[in-house]
Amino acid sequence: MSTASEPNSERVRGVGAMHELASRVAAGLEPGMVVGLVGELGAGKTELTRGLVRALGVPADQSVCSPSYLLLNLYEGGRIPVAHFDAYFMAGPDDLERAGFADLRRSGYLVVIEWADRVTQAVPEETLWIQIELEEDQDERRVQWKSSAEFSLG
Ligand SMILES: Nc1ncnc2c1ncn2[C@@H]1O[C@H](COP(=O)(O)OP(=O)(O)OP(=O)(O)O)[C@@H](O)[C@H]1O
């Protein structure tokens, strides 16, 4: 039940705080899990992904950017390999499947999807949904997550 302290919601100020939140999320992630990111243009979906990828120990020479036109970026060499999708230009769930979603999960990749609300039918029920909302202060964001039962944010 939701309380005044809103345990599934945090306000973060600045990119550093977003990365700190990402590193707490990363600690609970396992191969094959799916993280669905939701939020408007410039909300911070890529910034949160960057925080996850760095916290998983992917070497810094692999830069993290929106894979908008590529559909998919892969980051390897960390605790879990990461497949980073962007569904912004996808017409629907079939596009995610064609881009290798199921195969990558089976191969043990953590799958992170920007604009995941565009491909909801393709993602599993246990997806960790993270929604980022812009606040009045341009460095501030509200981050809300809806997790599967196994997931706890440390
Ligand atoms: N607290 C914050 N958390 C995340 N990003 C922030 C924060 N404060 C400022 N920013 C800035 O907001 C921008 C977020 O951009 P980012 O590319 O991560 O958004 P996005 O949601 O991936 O957008 P797109 O839908 O275009 O891919 C960056 O320039 C980042 O520096």
Ligand SMILES: [Mg+2]
């Ligand atoms: Mg992005």
